[in-house]
Amino acid sequence: MDATNAKLIEDILVNSKQMVINITHNLDKEVLQRYDEIICMQNGKISGIGDYETLYSQNMYFRGLCEDFKSEI
Numbered sequence: 001m002d003a004t005n006a007k008l009i010e011d012i013l014v015n016s017k018q019m020v021i022n023i024t025h026n027l028d029k030e031v032l033q034r035y036d037e038i039i040c041m042q043n044g045k046i047s048g049i050g051d052y053e054t055l056y057s058q059n060m061y062f063r064g065l066c067e068d069f070k071s072e073i
Helices: 003-015 052-058 060-072
Strands: 038-042 045-050
Touching (some): 038 052, 038 060, 045 060, 052 060
């Protein structure tokens, strides 16, 4: 999916008045900061729940995933 369409879909999801469960491997900081709550999974189990800032500061696994994602871009 190109960046323009990805942004359009992301805007629709974030601005929805309904609860949305979005499963993604996109760990872009600007995208994740728009969500109220993130559930981070590790080996099929929940390793952390919170907003981006909380998870990034308190969950080493989540922080590592985000750092790896940044280095791949």
